[in-house]
Structure formats: C-alpha cells, structure tokens
C-alpha cells in the first residue's frame with residue numbers, strides 16, 4: 147500500500163472518530179431533547195388544561211350553589227345568564243376541546259369521552275333548571291351536585307394520570323441520560339484508545355524507515371558498502387529499500403573490482419621498486435615511511451618492519467645514514483653540494499649518490515604545502531664511476547708530478563739559452579725563446595693547478611690553520627697581482643669595515659684563493675677600470691668580496707663556474723684559462739669551514755665572495 151493511501155486511511159480514521167463521537171453525541175442529545183419536549187407536550191399541557199378546567203368547574207359550581215341556595219331573587223335569576231358565568235363555561239369547554247386533541251396516555255381517551263358526556267349531561271341539567279325555572283336546593287343536591295362531583299373527580303383523575311405520566315417519563319428520561327452517558331463514555335474511550343495508539347505508532351511508522359535510511363547513508367559514506375535496508379512495508383519505503391540495496395550492491399562491486407585493480411597495480415609497483423638496483427625509500431607528506439626496497443633495508447641495516455609506518459626523523463635519531471638522507475627535509479634547505487656517500491656494503495666500501503625527489507600532485511615543479519604529497523629518497527650506486535674518477539685523479543696526479551721535472555729542465559735550459567755566455571742570439575731567436583718561455587710558464591701553471599686539484603680530490607689537502615689577520619690575506623694577494631693590474635691600468639681599492647677580528651685559516655691557501663679571484667677580476671675587467679675589495683664581519687665569519695666592473699656572468703653559468711674544467715663558452719680567454727681556479731678555490735675555502743659564492747650580471751661586473759670563520 148502506498149504511503150499516501152496509508153496517510154489518507156489514517157487521517158480518514160481520525161475523521162471518522164470525530165464524526166462518530168460528534169454524531170452519537172448529537173443523536174442522543176436530540177433524543178433527550180425530544181423526550182423532554184414530548185413530556186411537555188403530552189402531559190404538561192394536559193395538566194395545564196385540567197387545572198384551568200378545575201378552576202372553571204369550581205367557579206361554575208360556586209355560581210350554582212349561589213343560585214340554588216340563596217334567598218336573594220336577583221342572584222337566582224341573573225347567575226345563569228351572567229357573562230362571567232358564561233365565560234367560565236367557555237373556559238371549561240375550550241380546555242376540554244384542547245384536551246381531546248392531546249390524548250397521550252392509555253385510558254385517557256375513554257376518560258375524556260366520559261368526562262365530555264358527563265359535562266354535556268351537567269349542562270343539560272343546568273339548561274333544564276333554567277328553562278323550567280327550577281330554583282330549589284333540592285334540585286341542586288339531587289341532580290347537579292352529584293354530577294359536579296363526578297366531573298370534578300374525572301378531571302382530577304385526568305390530572306393525576308398526566309402527573310404520574312410526567313413522573314414516569316422523567317424517570318425514563320433520567321435512565322436514558324444515564325445510558326447515553328455510558329454509551330458515549332464507552333465510544334469515547336474506544337476512540338481515545340485507538341487514536342492514542344494511532345498517534346504513538348503512526349509518526350514512528352513514517353520516521354523509523356527514514357532514520358534507518360539516514361544511518362545507512364552515513365555508513366555508505368564511511369565506505370561500509372555491506373550496509374542493506376530491510377523494509378517489508380509494501381509501500382514506497384520498501385521500493386526505496388530495494389533501490390538503496392541495489393545501489394549499495396553496485397558500490398560494493400565497484401569497490402571490490404577497483405580494489406583488485408589497485409592491489410594488482412600496487413603489487414606490480416612493489417615488484418618494480420624491489421627489483422631496482424637503487425635503494426628507494428618512500429615518505430609521505432608528514433615524513434612517515436611508506437615503503438622501502440630490499441637494498442634500502444640492507445644499506446640502513448634495519449628490517450622493513452622497523453621502517454615502514456614509522457616517522458622517519460624518529461628512526462633517523464638512531465640511524466646515521468637515514469639522518470644524512472633526510473637532512474634536507476629536516477633543515478628545509480636544499481643541499482647544493484651533493485657529495486657521494488661512502489657506505490660499507492657487501493664487505494667493501496661502496497659509493498652512493500643520494501637524491502631527494504619531491505612528489506607533487508600535478509607533477510609540477512612548484513612545491514608547496516597544497517600540491518606536495520610525499521618524497522622519494524634514492525641512493526644510486528656510483529662505486530664504478532667513483533673508481534674511474536679516482537683512477538683519473540691518480541693519473542692526473544702522476545702525470546702532473548712527472549711533468550714537473552722535465553718542465554723545470556726546460557725552464558733551466560731557457561735560462562741558459564738567454565745567457566750571453568752560451569752564445570749571442572739574434573732577434574728572431576730571442577722572440578722564439580720568449581714564446582717558449584711564456585708557454586712553458588703556462589704549462590707549469592696548468593701542471594701546478596692539476597697537482598693542487600689532485601691533492602684536493604684525493605683528500606690530501608694539508609691545512610696549516612692559524613690565526614690570520616684578514617688584511618694580511620688581502621695585502622699579500624694585491625701585492626702579488628700589482629704588476630698585472632698596473633699593466634692593464636686597473637686600480638684596486640680595499641675597503642675594510644670596522645675592526646676585523648682574526649680568522650682561523652690557512653694563510654697560503656686563503657691568499658691563493660684571494661689572488662685567484664683578483665686575477666680573474668683583472669682578466670675580465672676592461673682597461674682603466676677599478677676593482678674593489680671588501681672585508682666585513684658577518685656573524686661568526688668574515689666575508690671577503692672582490693668586485694669588478696667587467697663583462698659579468700650570465701645567471702645560467704653562475705652555478706656551474708665552480709665545477710672543474712668549466713669555462714664560459716663566450717669567454718675570449720678560454721685559451722689561457724684551465725677552468726680549475728674556482729673549483730680549487732671552492733675546495734680550499736670549504737676545507738677551512740667557509741663558503742664561496744658569486745653575484746653577477748652580464749655586462750655590469752661580478753662580485754665573488756668567500757667567508758672564513760673568525761677566532762672563537
């Protein structure tokens with residue numbers, strides 16, 4: 147049955163109850179009113195007629211008594227024809243006539259008929275006396291008085307009959323009223339009971355299925371697709387339950403088919419990650435470890451269970467390698483200098499290059515809190531490359547070392563050739579020898595730098611750290627390059643800010659770096675320009691800067707100029723340089739605990755700076 151039908155039935159039932167109560171109440175009230183009206187009509191009017199008749203009869207009798215028993219002749223003659231006597235007769239007759247039309251009780255008809263006959267008899271007796279002029283008391287007592295008594299008794303009898311009927315009927319009325327009260331009470335009670343049950347049960351009948359539906363929808367939203375509704379109400383709710391169950395079924399199927407797909411994809415990805423030759427560690431946005439591959443667990447020396455699901459910084463507190471790997475995440479600063487990590491693995495020292503990949507939702511390069519979803523740390527095994535690099539460094543070291551001796555002999559021989567004692571040289575020969583000398587000087591510079599580099603690369607830099615005056619570093623370097631600056635007409639200004647504390651540094655290496663920066667500055671400055679050298683205290687460091695106003699360096703090359711053998715392609719001086727100066731400077735400064743950087747713009751000069759720690 148439809149809810150609409152049920153609602154209509156429910157409301158119709160309530161309407162029926164109201165009509166039933168109202169109808170029966172009105173019916174019984176009407177009955178009671180009719181009954182009481184009947185009493186008034188049937189009996190009360192008869193009583194009223196009888197009383198009028200009685201009054202008139204007694205008055206008629208009084209006139210007769212006066213007529214027959216008085217000695218006064220005027221009375222005797224005038225009574226019968228007096229208007230008031232006639233009026234009494236008229237009253238009696240009219241009331242009798244009315245009573246004849248108002249016969250309601252058993253025996254009343256006969257009594258009224260007899261009364262009417264007797265009255266006619268009585269009138270005849272009166273008329274006879276009148277006509278025959280009978281006026282003695284004897285006539286009265288023998289004829290009129292007995293008839294009067296009979297009529298009077300009959301009027302009384304009628305009066306009593308109606309009085310009794312009133313009493314009897316009012317008793318009946320009371321009984322009926324009692325019955326009506328009982329009936330109405332019973333009907334009312336039944337109706338109230340049924341209505342109460344209806345009022346209590348009906349809202350629940352509507353609201354219970356809705357509540358179940360709400361709860362089931364909440365469950366569905368929590369992905370509990372096993373949720374079902376079971377309404378056997380045979381109405382719209384049941385149809386709703388069927389549709390809901392179909393929907394849940396479909397969602398369940400979809401979830402399971404999707405789940406199977408996702409699980410398959412997950413297993414495949416796991417297989418790929420596990421079989422990779424690189425160590426892989428996946429972290430979520432909150433730095434919790436999501437997955438690790440077997441190589442990563444071996445390198446970290448921890449089982450998969452003790453890693454997956456853990457907060458990476460917690461694990462890192464007891465694991466040096468992981469601490470090193472997530473350092474960038476903890477400090478929030480990207481590591482510029484990515485050195486390889488030496489890890490003891492499979493009974494030998496192996497080298498790994500670490501990489502931190504930021505995973506973003508839309509694969510965009512911009513990383514912010516909204517699109518970042520996690521991190522992948524990878525360790526690439528670069529032992530082979532490292533070994534090759536080492537071999538190359540050793541080779542360079544050996545070659546440059548070996549080249550030093552023949553170079554010294556060449557220089558010696560050139561000196562001897564220049565000596566006039568050996569023989570006079572013509573102009574052409576002097577020019578050739580000067581060329582050879584220049585080239586051999588360049589060669590010896592290259593060999594020297596190569597040797598320095600190989601020392602740096604093999605970790606053989608020997609630092610002689612001491613207390614050094616910043617001004618000393620600058621003056622040694624400027625002194626060394628005074629000649630070159632003069633040749634190009636370049637002025638060097640030195641600006642030291644405030645009283646500078648001493649730095650902890652290797653004097654020779656720091657001077658080497660300063661001289662190298664100054665040499666570059668002179669080299670890339672136009673003639674007659676100036677170079678400024680600054681030194682100032684910056685926290686626990688002294689920053690040294692060399693500012694030139696030369697050709698400058700484009701942004702794209704600024705990061706790379708500190709790499710070995712890197713030379714900017716446009717440079718006209720690529721022939722004379724080696725591309726090693728800045729790389730060696732970087733190694734020297736960092737070995738002393740400082741930093742080196744450049745700020746520059748194409749065609750407006752460069753500012754190379756490095757910092758060194760001050761004495762504590």
Ligand code: ADP
Pocket residue numbers: 666667670694696697698699707712713714717720722723724725726727728729752
């Ligand atoms: P090189 O021995 O070739 O000068 P460096 O390592 O000293 O090698 O310098 C690397 C490159 O950086 C140079 O080739 C040059 O192009 C660029 N460079 C260095 N200093 C300056 C400077 N002050 N102004 C412009 N370019 C510079």
